[in-house]
Amino acid sequence: MRTLVIGAGPVGLEAATAAGYEGWPTLVVEAGRVGAGIRTWAANRGWSMWDHWAGPAGRRALGDPPPGRPRGRELIAEWLAPLAARCDVEELTRVIAIGLAGTGFQVVLETADGERRFEPFDQVFDAAGPGSWTPVGPGGVPVPSENRAASAGRLRYGPVDPEDLPPGEILVLGDHPAAAVLLAEIAAVRVVHWCGTNWPTHLDPLPVYRHGPIERFGRSSEGLVVFAGGERFHVAQAVACTGQQRDLSWIRSLPWSCRTPDERLEIAHPHYHLLGARSR
Numbered sequence: 001m002r003t004l005v006i007g008a009g010p011v012g013l014e015a016a017t018a019a020g021y022e023g024w025p026t027l028v029v030e031a032g033r034v035g036a037g038i039r040t041w042a043a044n045r046g047w048s049m050w051d052h053w054a055g056p057a058g059r060r061a062l063g064d065p066p067p068g069r070p071r072g073r074e075l076i077a078e079w080l081a082p083l084a085a086r087c088d089v090e091e092l093t094r095v096i097a098i099g100l101a102g103t104g105f106q107v108v109l110e111t112a113d114g115e116r117r118f119e120p121f122d123q124v125f126d127a128a129g130p131g132s133w134t135p136v137g138p139g140g141v142p143v144p145s146e147n148r149a150a151s152a153g154r155l156r157y158g159p160v161d162p163e164d165l166p167p168g169e170i171l172v173l174g175d176h177p178a179a180a181v182l183l184a185e186i187a188a189v190r191v192v193h194w195c196g197t198n199w200p201t202h203l204d205p206l207p208v209y210r211h212g213p214i215e216r217f218g219r220s221s222e223g224l225v226v227f228a229g230g231e232r233f234h235v236a237q238a239v240a241c242t243g244q245q246r247d248l249s250w251i252r253s254l255p256w257s258c259r260t261p262d263e264r265l266e267i268a269h270p271h272y273h274l275l276g277a278r279s280r
């Protein structure tokens with residue numbers, strides 16, 4: 001059973017390790033480096049304990065994980081890198097298209113220098129993760145002046161290392177659990193504002209200025225003017241963790257569907273498996 005795993009994140013490496021125990025020849029392709037999704041929050045401490053990250057195959061390979069709640073970089077160094085070392089992982093190679101071929105698949109892979117090749121696989125474990133961060137408006141649509149704020153570097157998408165923030169007040173946008181992680185870390189060192197619809201109540205004790213949903217951005221000589229919940233205030237930098245959008249490009253040619261109301265993706269093929277954050 002020649003097996004392809006898409007993505008060398010926690011879910012893909014667990015799947016590849018399990019496939020190895022089944023005796024299936026398995027290739028993991030990773031668009032970036034091992035743990036590329038986790039690298040985006042290397043400096044931050046996640047909300048889950050170590051136990052959450054360790055699947056049965058990973059434990060069989062590496063033993064039980066340590067206690068505590070890891071930062072992204074600890075997760076990579078102590079779990080993902082050792083698992084990857086036991087698998088056949090091709091970094092800097094991405095899946096760009098997949099077609100049906102007999103009972104299996106014909107997969108188009110592209111390396112970072114633009115070289116393409118076709119490879120047949122009998123089954124695919126698609127663990128390509130939750131995708132890219134979306135604009136901050138409702139339904140992932142940009143609010144007025146959002147693109148200008150982003151291109152001026154005043155609005156960043158996704159997690160940040162608190163040490164990389166410019167001096168001044170900071171705005172964290174969004175209801176994604178990553179927003180709560182950032183608020184907890186930034187409030188310890190900075191004046192911080194939050195805009196969103198669902199305040200994470202476990203952060204009630206933190207000194208955070210809370211506002212309603214974002215309406216638009218405006219220009220300011222010191223940074224950004226923010227209009228939210230009928231209020232107007234200035235910040236030096238905004239960080240958006242509103243939502244993420246899956247990349248559906250390479251499954252377009254497969255018979256896929258998106259089941260509401262939980263938006264779970266499904267592929268109508270017995271050997272194509274959507275795993276982890278990729279399926280939700």
Ligand SMILES: Cc1cc2nc3c(=O)[nH]c(=O)nc-3n(C[C@H](O)[C@H](O)[C@H](O)COP(=O)(O)OP(=O)(O)OC[C@H]3O[C@@H](n4cnc5c(N)ncnc54)[C@H](O)[C@@H]3O)c2cc1C
Pocket residue numbers: 006007008009010011012029030031032033034035036037038040041044045046047048049052093094095096127128129130131158159178181182247275276277278
């Ligand atoms: C600050 C922060 C804290 C977090 N803390 C937690 C936490 O405590 N607990 C938790 O469950 N989640 C946490 N998350 C979310 C966490 O990052 C995801 O749950 C986790 O990464 C999902 O694992 P995954 O293997 O499904 O996807 P990913 O880790 O995103 O891995 C997917 C991989 O697929 C690769 N890839 C994508 N497209 C392709 C392609 N076409 N070809 C080849 N490779 C591709 C990507 O480069 C990536 O490396 C946190 C997120 C943030 C931002």
